[in-house]
Amino acid sequence: MTSSQLLLGVMLGMFVLALGVVFFFLAYQRRLHKQQQEHQKKEADYQQQLLRANLQSQEKERNRIGKDLHDEVGALLSTSKLYFRHLEQEVDPQKFSELKEKALTVLDQTMTSVRRVSHDLKPVVLERLGLVEAISNIAEQLNESQAMQVVFSNKWEGSLDKEFELNWFRIVQELMNNALKHSQATQVHLELNGDEQRLVLNYHDNGVGLADPSSMMGKGLGMQNITGRLSLMHGELSVEENNREGLSLKLQSATNEIEKGN
Numbered sequence: 219m220t221s222s223q224l225l226l227g228v229m230l231g232m233f234v235l236a237l238g239v240v241f242f243f244l245a246y247q248r249r250l251h252k253q254q255q256e257h258q259k260k261e262a263d264y265q266q267q268l269l270r271a272n273l274q275s276q277e278k279e280r281n282r283i284g285k286d287l288h289d290e291v292g293a294l295l296s297t298s299k300l301y302f303r304h305l306e307q308e309v310d311p312q313k314f315s316e317l318k319e320k321a322l323t324v325l326d327q328t329m330t331s332v333r334r335v336s337h338d339l340k341p342v343v344l345e346r347l348g349l350v351e352a353i354s355n356i357a358e359q360l361n362e363s364q365a366m367q368v369v370f371s372n373k374w375e376g377s378l379d380k381e382f383e384l385n386w387f388r389i390v391q392e393l394m395n396n397a398l399k400h401s402q403a404t405q406v407h408l409e410l411n412g413d414e415q416r417l418v419l420n421y422h423d424n425g426v427g428l429a430d431p432s433s434m435m436g437k438g439l440g441m442q443n444i445t446g447r448l449s450l451m452h453g454e455l456s457v458e459e460n461n462r463e464g465l466s467l468k469l470q471s472a473t474n475e476i477e478k479g480n
Contacts (some may be wrong), residue, residue, distance in 0.1 A: 315370050377414070382417075384449075400425075401464070403425035444469070
């Protein structure tokens with residue numbers, strides 16, 4: 219074999235090798251692009267799911283408030299109207315005094331109902347005293363009602379944006395609602411910790427737990443509402459392994475919009 223033939227063979231081999239590298243690179247790029255498309259589709263589907271859950275949650279809240287106003291406040295106002303109509307008639311002083319007291323009692327009940335609905339829309343304790351006191355208030359109310367025992371401890375001394383405070387308050391409300399209605403729990407432990415940049419909530423109950431922990435993600439309007447609010451704060455929820463009965467969760471998020479935007 220001459221040197222020219224050897225050189226030609228080497229050049230041909232290098233060309234085939236280069237061609238193989240190019241084809242491998244193109245195939246890799248196509249595969250990577252396909253994976254990116256699949257990831258983007260999953261992300262878009264997940265965002266749509268969160269948006270749908272958020273809209274459903276808002277509609278559910280509107281229906282609940284509308285029902286409260288119609289069933290409680292509306293009924294009380296109708297009753298007080300009847301009492302006032304009787305007061306317009308000529309009645310003896312004793313009867314008049316009885317009707318007046320009944321009308322005032324109904325009006326007091328109406329004001330209490332309106333305050334409760336207003337409190338649900340914009341929690342006064344949260345607005346005035348902050349997240350820690352608001353969660354303590356939820357725990358105290360549940361303990362006083364004897365619906366279940368709630369133990370709350372705070373090891374966090376940071377601060378939150380107002381929007382984030384409300385999100386976390388609604389998350390805790392949703393967790394308590396889930397514990398009461400679905401998990402059959404009699405005890406719940408809540409612990410706040412973290413730092414100025416991160417807030418962490420550790421949750422544990424002694425309820426029925428989960429047969430398949432991975433199945434809870436994305437299932438149920440309440441859980442979707444929780445994950446949706448955490449997503450808005452660049453947060454996450456994870457199921458913690460433990461040797462105790464019940465369910466253990468770790469929820470965490472940023473503490474402000476600056477952290478969220480980084």
